[in-house]
Each structure stands twice: as C-alpha cells, then as structure tokens.
Amino acid sequence: MIFYTTKVGDEIIEFGGTFSKADDVLTIRQFDIDGGLTNKVGIKGLKDIINEFGKSQGVSRVVVEGAKRTTGANPGRLPAKLVFEIK
Secondary structure, three states, X not given: OEEEEEEEOOEXXXXXXXXXXXXXXXXXXEEEEEEOOOOOOHHHHHHHHHHHHHHHHOOOEXXXXXXXXXXXXXXXXXXXXXXXXXX
C-alpha cells in the first residue's frame, strides 16, 4: 500500500491504497484516507483531492475503490466504486 500526503486548508491528510495505471486511467483499490479531516472531507473535498492528484499523475480518469469502512455510521460496509473524470 502506498500513501500520499496533501494539504487541505490548514490540515494535512494522507490517502493511499493499491495503485495501478493502464492507458489513461489510474485505479486506486483499498482507498483509505487519514488525518484530522477524515470525516469532514465529503464528496466534494474528495473530488478536489483526486482531481489534483490525477493531474499530477497525467491521467484523464481516476477510479477509486474504497477499503472496508472501519469507522463512521456503517463499519464493515464496502463503499461504492467512484469514477472521477480529471479536468
């Protein structure tokens, strides 16, 4: 598993998973996010983070397959696969 660190506002967060790249698509399996904003990022924040990361990786699409939830309202649940078009 590989982790990347980025800054969101004044907070530092880490995200990681198992990364694979084929053609112009980056897939992150077992995606996990850590840091003080873990439960505050939301889908828009996640989209912004993934968009910046996708640009830095030179891809046009990032597919995120989440890890099994260990916290929050539904521990044990597998999140849906998310597809982000990088702009």
